[in-house]
Amino acid sequence: MSNRLKNEKSPYLLQHGENPVDWYPWGDEAFRKAFDENKPVFLSIGYSTCHWCHVMAHESFENEEVAALLNKEFVSIKVDKEERPDIDAVYMTVCQTVTGSGGWPLTVIMTPEQKPFFVGTYFPKNSRYGRPGLMEILREAALLWKNQRKDLENNGEMLADAVRRRHQSLAVSADKLDKTLLARACTMYLRQFDWKWGGFGTAPKFPAAHNLLFLMCYGRSENNAAAIRMVEMTLEAMAKGGICDHIGGGFSRYSTDDQWLVPHFEKMLYDNALLLWAYAEAYRLTEKSVYRDVARDTADYMLRELWGEGFYCGQDADSDGIEGKYYVFTPGEIKSVLGEKDGEKFCDLYNMTAQGNFEGKSIPNRIGKDLTDNLDSKEHKAWKKKLYDYRLKRTKLHKDDKVLLSWNGWAMIALVRAGDILGEPSYIDAAVKTEKFIREKMTDKNNRLFLRYREGETANVGQLDDYAVYTLALIELYESTFDIEYLEEALFRAGQIRALFEDREEGGYYMTAADGEVLISRPKETYDGAVPSGNSVMAMVLRRLAFLTGEKEWQEAADRQLHFCAGELYEYPTGYSFALLALSASLYPHKELVCTVKENAPEMLKHYLKKYPAEEISVLVKTEKNRERLTKCAPFTAGYPVPETEARYYLCENGTCQMPRTLEEIEKYL
Numbered sequence: 001m002s003n004r005l006k007n008e009k010s011p012y013l014l015q016h017g018e019n020p021v022d023w024y025p026w027g028d029e030a031f032r033k034a035f036d037e038n039k040p041v042f043l044s045i046g047y048s049t050c051h052w053c054h055v056m057a058h059e060s061f062e063n064e065e066v067a068a069l070l071n072k073e074f075v076s077i078k079v080d081k082e083e084r085p086d087i088d089a090v091y092m093t094v095c096q097t098v099t100g101s102g103g104w105p106l107t108v109i110m111t112p113e114q115k116p117f118f119v120g121t122y123f124p125k126n127s128r129y130g131r132p133g134l135m136e137i138l139r140e141a142a143l144l145w146k147n148q149r150k151d152l153e154n155n156g157e158m159l160a161d162a163v164r165r166r167h168q169s170l171a172v173s174a175d176k177l178d179k180t181l182l183a184r185a186c187t188m189y190l191r192q193f194d195w196k197w198g199g200f201g202t203a204p205k206f207p208a209a210h211n212l213l214f215l216m217c218y219g220r221s222e223n224n225a226a227a228i229r230m231v232e233m234t235l236e237a238m239a240k241g242g243i244c245d246h247i248g249g250g251f252s253r254y255s256t257d258d259q260w261l262v263p264h265f266e267k268m269l270y271d272n273a274l275l276l277w278a279y280a281e282a283y284r285l286t287e288k289s290v291y292r293d294v295a296r297d298t299a300d301y302m303l304r305e306l307w308g309e310g311f312y313c314g315q316d317a318d319s320d321g322i323e324g325k326y327y328v329f330t331p332g333e334i335k336s337v338l339g340e341k342d343g344e345k346f347c348d349l350y351n352m353t354a355q356g357n358f359e360g361k362s363i364p365n366r367i368g369k370d371l372t373d374n375l376d377s378k379e380h381k382a383w384k385k386k387l388y389d390y391r392l393k394r395t396k397l398h399k400d401d402k403v404l405l406s407w408n409g410w411a412m413i414a415l416v417r418a419g420d421i422l423g424e425p426s427y428i429d430a431a432v433k434t435e436k437f438i439r440e441k442m443t444d445k446n447n448r449l450f451l452r453y454r455e456g457e458t459a460n461v462g463q464l465d466d467y468a469v470y471t472l473a474l475i476e477l478y479e480s481t482f483d484i485e486y487l488e489e490a491l492f493r494a495g496q497i498r499a500l501f502e503d504r505e506e507g508g509y510y511m512t513a514a515d516g517e518v519l520i521s522r523p524k525e526t527y528d529g530a531v532p533s534g535n536s537v538m539a540m541v542l543r544r545l546a547f548l549t550g551e552k553e554w555q556e557a558a559d560r561q562l563h564f565c566a567g568e569l570y571e572y573p574t575g576y577s578f579a580l581l582a583l584s585a586s587l588y589p590h591k592e593l594v595c596t597v598k599e600n601a602p603e604m605l606k607h608y609l610k611k612y613p614a615e616e617i618s619v620l621v622k623t624e625k626n627r628e629r630l631t632k633c634a635p636f637t638a639g640y641p642v643p644e645t646e647a648r649y650y651l652c653e654n655g656t657c658q659m660p661r662t663l664e665e666i667e668k669y670l
Contacts, residue, residue, distance in 0.1 A: 001661060003024075004022075004025060005025060009455060010454070011080075011454075012082075013080055015057070015107060019062055020062070020064055020071075021061050021070050022070070022076060022316070024075065024076070024077050025079075026078075026084060026087060027565075028576035030046045030075050031075075031667045033075050034075040035112040037135050037153070039074055039075050041074065041076075041111070041112060041158060042077070042138070043079065043107075044061075044077070045080075045088050045105065045108070046080070046104045046369075047081050047104065048313075048398065048400040049266040049313070049316040051264065051266065051318060051323055052315045054103060054667055055087045056123070056134075058123075060123075060125045061123055065135070069135065069142075070138065075142075082402070082594065083404075083450075083460055084453050085463060085511070086511050087522040089500065089525060090163060090523055091119065092106060093521075094159055094162075095108075095119040097163065099119065099120065101373070103122075105122055107121060107123060113156075115159065115160045115520060117153075117155045119138075123137060129417075147226075177583060177587070178587065179587050181570065182482070182573075182580060185218075185569075190226060190368070192246055194258060195233075197259045197260065197531075198230075199255075199258075202235070204254050205244075205257075205260065205276055207254070207271055209274035210274060210435075210528055210578045211534050211577045212231045212530075212578040213577070214584070216231050216282065217613070217615060230316055231278075235278065235294075238251065239294045239371060240260070240326075240365075240368075242261045242357075242358075243263040244260075245366040246365065246366065246384070247327075247364060247388050249301030250298055250302065250305070251271055251275050252297065253264060253266050261363065261365055262357070262358055263363075264323075265326070266314060268418070269302070269311050269404075270530065270531050271530070272302055273407070273410035273415075276302070278416050278419070279291045280373075280417050283295060284421045284610065284611070289372065294305065295418050296418075296422065296424070299424070299627045303430055306411075309412045309437060309441070309453065310434060310438070311405075313400040313401070314399075314400050315397045315398070315399050316397050316399070318402075319396060324358060324359075325395055326396075327363060327391075329359055329361060329387075330354075330362065333390075334347055334387070335388050338360055349366070349369065351362060351365050351367060352363060354484050376614070385664075403450055403451070403453040404465075404466075405450065405451055405466040406465040406470070408434055408470075409472065410469055410531065411431075412431040413431075415428065416428055416476040419482055420609065424480075435473065439455055441461075448461065449467060450462055450494075456462070460471050462513075464497070464510065464511050464512070464534035464538070465533075465534075467534075468509075468538050469537055472537055472541050473489035474486045474493065475614075478490065478548075480606075482600075484626040484629045488633060490545065491549070491633060494554075496541070497509065499628045500515070502516070502666060506564075507561070508535050508565075511524060511525050526568050527568075527576065528577050532578030533578070535564070537580070538561055538582075539583070540581065540585070544618065547590060547618040548618050548634060549633060549636075550636040551634075557567045558586070562583055565579045565583075581615065585616075589653060589654050590616060590618070590619040590654045591651060592620075592651070592652040593666070594621075594649070595621045595651040596621075596640050596647065596648050596649075596650070596660075598642060599623055599625070601621040605619070605621075605663060608663060622640055622642060623642065628666065646662065647662075647663070649662065649663055649665075651669070
């Protein structure tokens with residue numbers, strides 16, 4: 001038995017291609033059928049590595065009774081939230097408006113005009129423990145549709161109006177943007193911080209690496225020890241906990257407990273990219289080897305297990321239908337692989353016990369142990385390699401092997417930062433290779449970007465996140481390699497974003513392009529959730545371009561974007577940490593450095609730049625070869641002569657430029 005999903009490319013849709021439910025992908029065919037047959041639409045949204053999506057699928061969508069009811073009374077549509085984040089954003093807003101919370105799987109019942117009248121998340125097949133069952137919900141919805149359709153349509157219209165209002169500009173212009181806003185955010189983080197286990201709030205705990213990036217920036221700029229302490233406690237606690245894969249590297253999506261011990265075992269590309277960035281920056285800030293080592297393990301995991309044609313989305317929590325089976329061990333298994341003596345040592349180092357810490361088995365962890373204890377020894381690395389190889393043969397993980405442009409952008413940014421900070425050129429090479437893949441495989445003949453690539457096929461027009469994160473990655477690549485092509489492309493993409501996504505009347509940027517598919521609302525996302533929002537990223541992109549080019553156009557665009565973000569920042573600053581990072585770049589002293597050199601950027605310059613985050617210093621390199629192209633990008637560099645011999649450096653700070661100097665003189669001055 002199969003349905004219309006069998007021909008799709010999305011791993012999530014393909015997982016449901018053999019369901020007895022007569023699923024349709026999102027599109028005109030499904031809505032036309034609903035309209036023609038006078039049926040409501042049942043919409044289910046999820047993603048392929050989602051544990052509770054699997055549970056609902058096994059309980060309900062693989063069940064003949066549920067399928068018979070859905071096929072008779074509804075037109076059923078499946079959506080991969082990672083391929084259509086715009087659809088997910090619209091109906092998740094409905095769910096949060098109606099229920100006060102959200103999550104996946106997302107369950108929606110709506111009219112053929114796409115207006116929802118019922119929303120929720122996971123439902124068991126039948127009612128239990130006070131939770132309504134899907135069968136009861138479907139029967140009631142079908143009955144109401146036949147007997148009280150007008151009421152349902154009115155409810156749908158009201159919800160659609162509510163969503164449109166939510167997706168209008170919630171922010172208001174702020175008269176003043178100053179450091180008190182950053183201080184307020186730090187104070188709020190201090191109140192939310194778990195001073196025993198690190199992280200913010202209580203379980204479930206999410207890494208939210210962009211919170212840590214802001215706090216590092218604030219702590220460094222203000223010499224605020226408490227901000228840095230929050231970062232270090234959190235990074236160390238995560239590195240010790242079971243959320244960190246101590247055998248194969250990388251991090252799971254979140255912890256189900258306060259001490260980061262028991263994760264929800266799925267691994268996502270975006271989490272690992274942002275955490276790689278955070279651990280690398282922590283190493284730059286503190287020079288503590290533990291952060292360097294975790295960053296390397298994370299980058300190596302991404303390159304080893306998620307790289308294919310571009311970076312894949314992630315890996316499932318389940319193996320053979322059992323959550324976490326791939327990651328847990330018994331002491332007997334450890335000893336069978338490592339031998340009795342070495343196995344005993346490993347079990348002691350990683351808290352592996354007979355009683356276990358997860359369903360009778362043990363998640364390796366370093367809680368209560370010294371993170372640096374013997375971890376760099378050849379013996380220890382050999383143990384991990386043997387266990388990794390054993391784990392690969394013991395059971396398999398499903399891998400979501402689609403390539404999402406925005407997530408690949410985060411991977412590029414993190415790899416460039418880590419490559420520069422850790423002195424690992426292979427990471428930068430991987431980012432360069434990823435950018436080339438996007439240019440060649442995820443760009444159409446009109447130079448527009450695609451959102452997804454899988455098995456040689458691109459799909460879905462790029463959305464704000466795709467363009468914005470890719471543009472930020474291009475800026476990072478320019479300031480690492482000084483290849484002028486990346487700066488030119490970043491400026492082109494930023495202009496394209498303004499043309500396709502900007503709200504010229506109320507400020508900010510819409511999630512979808514002006515010529516994109518029309519839904520019941522055009523979302524404008526600002527909240528920095530699992531990943532920073534496209535609007536926060538645009539604030540950073542525009543500010544960085546303003547620094548690099550010196551052009552009034554980009555300065556004004558950056559100011560407009562920060563003022564757009566300001567209203568929400570004032571209401572709840574800790575929900576917008578990446579926007580705070582962009583604001584910090586505007587409020588604290590910033591340096592612009594122009595290197596003029598006959599041929600290539602000196603290695604000394606790259607070594608020097610390891611000391612400074614890109615948010616604090618912008619660097620341009622002018623050579624004999626790129627002088628005309630650089631002048632087009634940054635006209636203020638036209639007057640800087642290219643020397644015949646030794647490189648010269650022009651430093652500007654706080655609107656004042658110094659006389660040309662050598663790099664040694666610049667370093668001494670600073």
